[in-house]
Amino acid sequence: MRCALGIDLGTGSTKAVLLDEAGDLIGRGQAEYPLHKPHPGWVEQDPEDWWQGLCASARQAIADIDPAQVACVGLSGQINGAVFVDSAGQPLQRVPIWLDHRSQAECDWAEQRAGDLLRERTLMRLGPVNTLAKVLWVKDHATDVYKQSRWMLLPKDWLRYRLTGQIAAEVSDASTTAAFDLHERQWSGEILEALEVDVGLFPSLADSPEVVGAITQEAAEQTGLAKGTPVVAGGGDMPCMILGAGVIEPGIISLGIGTAAHATAFAETLDPRAFDKLWPMCHPIPGKYAWLGCSFTGGASLKWFKEEFGGSYEELTEAAAAVPVGAEGLFFMPWLEGRATPRPDAHARGGFVGLSLGHTKGHLVRAVLEGVVFDLRHSLDCFAEIGLPIDELRIGEGGSHSEVWRQIQADILGRDVVRIATDDLSAVGAALLAGVGGELYADFATACQRTVKLAETVRCDPERVEYYRRAFDRYRALYPALQDWYDPSSQ
Incomplete structure (x- = not known):
């Protein structure tokens, strides 16, 4: 038996999955680690x-097999x-991760200096979430780290x-990262030079399924893997999640509510x-593209509520289910x-709007569940605006485990949704890359046909769909109404 091992470095834990040639899951591992928030807006982790976490989760996943059976990682x-x-x-310091938002001033400077170039080459506006913004911050505020650095690497x-x-x-x-030319599929020397960033910090690039190395003796001793096992280049967690959900052709849309909430779509070209x-x-x-719509703190919003106000996830969602659709006007x-x-x-x-003395804890929870999905609906509207077909909606991750949240997704999105039975989709996507790269x-x-397991279809309810359509019109008016209030210059 030959196997493919996929390991996902998540925000809160490392997860490992082991797939056999039939695409069945035969091993799993997980290990958690903390976030560090030393200052407002700073979110870091210790590499x-x-x-x-990788060593522990890999050992758990392969505990019941001969490590030599792992064909690729x-x-x-x-x-x-x-x-x-x-x-x-x-590493020269703790790592600012995607949640770190300290670099807005650097983003504003970059927009003035290279905004048109960023738009042309990356199709995005530089934001604090992007790696390039963090590089600019380190260059300006941690100059010793910047000068001592030989490489700037992405976490995985x-x-x-x-x-x-x-x-x-x-x-x-x-x-x-916003340092990458999407058209040329290479680091953008133009952007980096315009922003006075050392191009030499960025390593050479490989495609995701390409074998780029093998397990060393030292790594074998710590992970339990066999020395010499091939390792493919891998992928970012969102691209791997897209693959793990089987989004490999136009028309299939994957939605997930984990720490963040996301909607993803396959594309042949950029728009x-x-x-x-x-x-x-x-x-x-290789050669294909994907689009991502995102709500940064989708599942994290419910986690925040749980930690601050108490109750298990089961208790909270049961309370939400007992509340009328729309949480009686609470957003x-x-x-x-x-x-x-x-x-x-x-x-x-974030915030609640429409709160009254008649609202209960259950109303608050339901408003959180609905608000996250309202935010995701923006993404489907954006897909439609650029002509992407929407033929099938697949839902996964933690938000799909809740019956009430599944139904809210179907009703707010106005479409039937299919639950993805497979968990840990980013790790599964990494395993599929290993399986293709290692010729499993x-x-x-073939890889997705064997591995991606779909479960029940959740039918949308026409009456609730119409209610939520009207409610979404009110929801999407909230940000334009508050945009100037959020602006720091108005404070």
Whole structure:
């Protein structure tokens, strides 16, 4: 028996999945690690915590097999971190991750200096979420780190270095950084030079399924993997999640509510009409693209509510189910760390609107569940605006585990949705890259056909669809009404 191991570096934990040639899951592992928030707007992690998490989760996943049966390893990782390392590959500081928003001033400077170039080459406006913004911040505020750095690596690329001893970057992950030319599928020397960033910090690029190294003796001793096991370049967590959900052709849309909430679509080409609305990225399938719509703190909004006000997820969703559709006029804006789609705004913040003495804890929870999905509906509207077909909606991650949240998704989106039975989609996508790169599967179509398992279809209710259509008109008026209020210059 030959297997493919996929390892996903998430925001809160590392997850590993082991797939056999039939596409069945035969091993799983997980290890958690903390976030560090030393100042407002700063969100960091210790890369050594990532490495320990990888080692622990890999050992769990392969515990019941001979390590020599692992034909290939693939990595997925949280996008838009910035790991500054010296010539020995040692990190020089804790890593600002995608949630870190300290760099708005650098983004404003970059927009003035290279805004047109960023729009032309990346189809996005630079925001604090992007890796390039973090590089600019380090250059300006941590000059010793910047000067001592030999490489700037993305999170999963640093982990791959720890596994193989080889420095490399990878196309799908790089494509979200704002330092990447989406048309040429290479780092953008023009952008980096315009912003006075050292082009030499950015390693050479490989396609996602390309084998770029092999497990070293040291890594074998710590992970339990066999020395010499091939390792593919891998992908960013969102591109790998797209692959793990089987979004490999036009018309299939994947939605998920994890820490963030997202909607993703396959594309053959880029479309400049999506500028400042959706995030473009390179699909893990070489030569293809994908679009991402996002709400930064989708599932994190419910987690925040749970931690601050108490109750288990089951208790909270049961309370929400007992409340009328629409939470009796209560709305929630899930912008706890800024707004994403369709108009990114790092200054926007969440809140409840319409709160009355008659509202209960259950109303608050239902408003949170509905607000997250209202925010996701923006993404489907953006897909339609650029002519992307929407034939099938697939829902996954934590938000699909709740019956009430599944139904809310179908009703607010106004379409039947199909639940993805497969969990840990980013790790699964990484395993599929390993399976194709290691020749376990003949191609991506075969890999997805064997691996992606679909469950029940959730039917939308016409009466609730019509109610939510009217409610969404009110919801989408909230940000324009508050936009100036969020502006720091008005405070």
